[in-house]
Amino acid sequence: MTSAHQTSTSEVLQMLRTMRLIRDFEEAAGQALEAGHARGSVHQYTGQEAIATGICHHLQPHDLVSSYHRGHGHAIAKGVCVNRMMRELLGRQGGTSNGKGGSMHIADFSKGMLGANGVVPDGVTIAVGAAHALKMQGKAGVVVAFFGDGAMNRGPLFEAFNWAKLFALPVLFACEDNGYSVTLKTASVTGGPSTIERVKAFGIPTVSVNGNDVLAVAQAADQLLTQVRAGAGPCFLHASTYRWYGHLAHDKGLYRDPAEVEQARRDDCVRHTEHWLLAKGLIPEQLESLREDSQARIQAALQDALNAPWPEAASAFTDVQDLGGQA
Numbered sequence: 088m089t090s091a092h093q094t095s096t097s098e099v100l101q102m103l104r105t106m107r108l109i110r111d112f113e114e115a116a117g118q119a120l121e122a123g124h125a126r127g128s129v130h131q132y133t134g135q136e137a138i139a140t141g142i143c144h145h146l147q148p149h150d151l152v153s154s155y156h157r158g159h160g161h162a163i164a165k166g167v168c169v170n171r172m173m174r175e176l177l178g179r180q181g182g183t184s185n186g187k188g189g190s191m192h193i194a195d196f197s198k199g200m201l202g203a204n205g206v207v208p209d210g211v212t213i214a215v216g217a218a219h220a221l222k223m224q225g226k227a228g229v230v231v232a233f234f235g236d237g238a239m240n241r242g243p244l245f246e247a248f249n250w251a252k253l254f255a256l257p258v259l260f261a262c263e264d265n266g267y268s269v270t271l272k273t274a275s276v277t278g279g280p281s282t283i284e285r286v287k288a289f290g291i292p293t294v295s296v297n298g299n300d301v302l303a304v305a306q307a308a309d310q311l312l313t314q315v316r317a318g319a320g321p322c323f324l325h326a327s328t329y330r331w332y333g334h335l336a337h338d339k340g341l342y343r344d345p346a347e348v349e350q351a352r353r354d355d356c357v358r359h360t361e362h363w364l365l366a367k368g369l370i371p372e373q374l375e376s377l378r379e380d381s382q383a384r385i386q387a388a389l390q391d392a393l394n395a396p397w398p399e400a401a402s403a404f405t406d407v408q409d410l411g412g413q414a
């Protein structure tokens with residue numbers, strides 16, 4: 088790992104706590120889907136935890152984030168309650184959208200989480216709209232738009248870059264490059280120069296970072312968010328990483344070389360962070376207790392969700408846009 092210039096040991100410990108919570112949530116979410124408890128689909132963020140964690144470490148409560156289909160990690164890193172998230176996955180009352188959204192629509196405006204999004208790359212256009220609203224209202228704050236490398240081949244993303252640059256909006260574009268778009272290697276469907284060259288063409292400052300190194304991500308995010316907060320307009324963070332599991336929880340990922348997956352699992356952001364902390368003098372028992380706390384919290388969230396009531400039938404048409412003529 089790169090050395091932490093300004094990042095203190097207690098900050099890194101805090102980031103490890105967040106990464107562990109995300110990892111444990113994703114394990115439980117995958118199992119809940121297998122068991123038929125979770126409805127819809129679940130796209131696990133396992134392996135990519137350092138990106139959401141390192142970036143959100145430098146966000147304030149009033150800052151905003153938008154996400155995509157792989158959105159649990161961003162919600163957790165922005166402070167959304169894991170109990171409410173688990174209830175949402177299981178379609179129960181008390182979920183972030185009272186059980187109507189499921190995994191791909193977790194949103195909590197009270198925490199600045201504008202929502203996961205199943206349409207590639209619509210979370211990004213929403214983020215740019217939110218950034219424009221902040222600017223028009225003269226409000227402080229920045230918006231981080233998280234998206235995958237696959238989004239780099241969708242037209243609306245470039246409209247979002249153009250709009251954000253034109254109006255010098257306070258937005259950080261965070262591209263989580265795990266190399267895959269569903270079953271395809273993204274490189275195999277990408278023409279022209281690299282992702283970074285495309286972004287540079289808009290005059291947007293870019294930084295590339297090892298997305299499995301939480302300190303490197305946090306430092307790059309700190310640098311770019313400082314520029315964005317100063318009114319310099321949008322910036323772009325490109326973080327290389329890998330998703331450990333298939334595209335979604337039922338996908339066994341058989342299109343990938345097992346050696347490639349093994350190699351990526353060895354390059355584990357959680358383990359790297361634990362080693363860093365041990366080198367700084369933490370004792371293994373402290374890490375073990377952190378692991379146990381995290382697992383207990385997630386198991387309690389799962390149990391709470393399993394015990395939670397289903398939404399009332401009478402609420403079927405509340406909080407939904409298309410009222411089917413019943414408004």
Ligand SMILES: Cc1ncc(C[n+]2csc(CCOP(=O)(O)OP(=O)(O)O)c2C)c(N)n1
Pocket residue numbers: 156157205206207208234235236237238239265267268269273334
């Ligand atoms: C407009 C649109 N087209 C196609 C899809 C189907 N789809 C779901 S995820 C995905 C690729 C996502 O790849 P990436 O953005 O790299 O995210 P990752 O799954 O790798 O995290 C596609 C094409 C979609 N959701 N939206």
Ligand SMILES: [Mg+2]
Pocket residue numbers: 235236237263264265266267268269273
């Ligand atoms: Mg991808």
